[in-house]
Amino acid sequence: MTDAGIATIWVYLSTTPLLGLTITLVAYGIAYRTYLWAGSNPLLHPVVLAVTMLILFLVATDTPYEAYFTGGQFVHFLLGPATVALAIPLYQQLPKIRRLWLPVLITLVSGVTIGALSSVALARLFGASLQTQLSLAPKSVTAPVAMGISEQIGGLPSLTAVMVVATGILGAILGTKLFALLRIRDDSVKGIAMGITAHGIGTARAFQVSTEMGAFSGLAMALSTFTTALVLPWLLQWLGWLG
């Protein structure tokens, strides 16, 4: 096979969904095995490793993100049904949710407000551009929702997606350490805090700790999605932070 022949095949393959989909699964497979091999060290979170490997590969092969996403979108699409699937662990915790509905409601409204305002305030204080500030505001809710809110308030949806993933990873890494520091052992408390702060990535981490923590994290993630979508645009406008 000549070099020109290989180049032609590459040009063809790099535009088909097959390549993007395959490298996503391979990178995640390697990342997940590395994470397990390192004793589930949170710093080696599989999303961080997989994203790093994929970006290095795409930059090295000069493949644009759009070409990669023709395949990546099949994995991305599953976020929808996975969000719907959170109803099942949620239902299994129904008796406990029924007893705790008032604390959950109070925590939810205050947590969502604190999360959004602290991110915009810190970004403003340290001199971020308005567009970056607004892209950061919905960072604690799940990616598809955050992107919608970002567009609505004047941020950059694709930058928001990155901020959402970064927040999720930070929350998943720091959460269990912060809870140990505060001596919080109740899985329902840990789950609620994780879900409000770190959406699906935090929820994935919470399920590794216990099903109860995962279910409460899923509950908090779902309800904070609603709360943020309804409260955030109005809140930022009221504060005059929309520019």
Add this chain to the structure above:
Amino acid sequence: MQFLNGITLLLIFQLIGEFGARLLDIPVPGPVIGMLLLFLALAVRRSVPPSLDTASSTLLSHLSLLFVPAGVGMMIHFERITGEWLPIAVALLGSTVITMLASALIMAGTSRLFAPGERQDD
């Protein structure tokens, strides 16, 4: 077949959610509405069909994977992120810690206040 039936049900609920969100013009994403509808359906039915259980545990056990393509999107914002790295880093780190601590403390405090005897320390 179990998995297929389960994933079909999930997609049907997502579709109803998308339809409802657009019809009623609510600024909440379809899958979230789908999740709440499925939750209500399960609460009425009072049990989880095995097919749904199979599909949901399979999807949720690999939840992290589903965020990878969005994360790779970082590469198109490389310049903005390096140009504004300090405010972005401070906002992400500071706000994540503040939100996590505040939510945990508020939840722990209000649980003790409104649902005493619910704490199960191990």
